[in-house]
Amino acid sequence: MIATVQPSSIKGTITAPASKSAMQRACAAALVRKGISVLHNPGVSNDDKAALNIIQQLGATVQQAGETIVVESGGVAPVADTIDCHESGLSIRMFTSVAALASRKISVVGSGSLAKRPMNFFDEVLPQLEVEINSREGYLPLEITGPLQPRNITVDGSLSSQYLTGLLFAYAAAGASDVGIHVTNLNSRPYVDLTLEVLKSFGLPVPENRNYETFYFPPLAATAPAEKIDYTVEGDWSGGAFLLVGAAIAGDVVVKGLDLQSAQADKAVMQALMSASALMSVEVDQIHIRQSKLKAFQFDATDCPDLFPPLVALASYCEGTTVIQGTTRLTHKESNRALTLQEEFGKMGIEINLQDDLMIIKGGTGITNTEVSSHNDHRIAMAAAVAALKGEGTMTISGAEAVNKSYPQFWSHIAQLGASVTTTDAVLNH
């Protein structure tokens, strides 16, 4: 699909979509706990759909009930030989350890960019937990046979926090008692906070977080599990960041549904916007943001790597040189994002230099709208779209359907706000 964006302003009120990080974790929690879980404000992205399918393959029943999704589960009891994670990094890294709770052999498959993302963590770690594993030399597909036994273990957290999230769910579900996961060089730390928060919300055992170095499950206390849990999926700061940046570049927009108290890593977009002198007023449950003169900023995105694409769009319109740290975190995302951003924003006339862990962006020189590609990466498509709002000429973005991975409503949301956007296979709601 091709999206065509003409320079335009955006104006109005919009609600951020549901967070796929929260929704996928809620699916995992609803699967591993015994009982009924009602998910309010459920996500509808492809990654969310993958998670909902996986929990059914692992034995849960899932029913849409009006605006909610009702999950009923007796714990992990696979009814299929395969779980399909489609393109979701979080789903594969979380549900592989969860599926390993079963003694049945399970194949773990995925598609698209996921086939190129490393999974060798599992080859190293799962055998230490009594799980048999075969992979295609550290890549998909995986074949695992459990049941996983929680053990004191040391793992590497530098490539991705998602593996730790999976282990935390698996340990909690297996009733881990007086046992700890020691993690070295943990990155994307707030995502682990979100994991702990979801475990708590679903009444599952929550380990002690000892300075992000050890996650210790104390001796299990006898508790009476709740029969029914109600959980509301919070709004998505990662998708919301594109709305906020779009408004800072070319708009006057109220964004609703973003919780400033959230554990989500990407709420840090607010710090970057403030450093860039964006004009914002923050009220309960809404952020009002208006176009203003923007200045270059410095920002460390090591723990919130998904902010790179929106922040590059922002930096392009900031007078001066912006420096963002954390590029080494971008190599194994849906695309190699540092290179993709350099290439695609380069086509728009923005000079981006990559030096060690830094991305250096020369902003304020104007954007030339042109033909760009998403590289099948949702966040690149959305970054190009918001950058186009104040560019010169017409931006055509190929692979625009990539947004379905996290934010399927993105094109219609910006159209509703008045962006001049058309797509080749959908009628947008202006």
Ligand SMILES: O=C(O)C1=C[C@@H](OP(=O)(O)O)[C@@H](O)[C@H](O)C1
């Ligand atoms: O746990 C999560 O929900 C995520 C963690 C982050 O990955 P890493 O831990 O690999 O940085 C982030 O980039 C990804 O989009 C979602």
Ligand SMILES: C=C(OP(=O)(O)O)C(=O)O
């Ligand atoms: C990298 C991302 O997701 P995941 O790792 O879950 O595929 C993302 O949403 O940008």
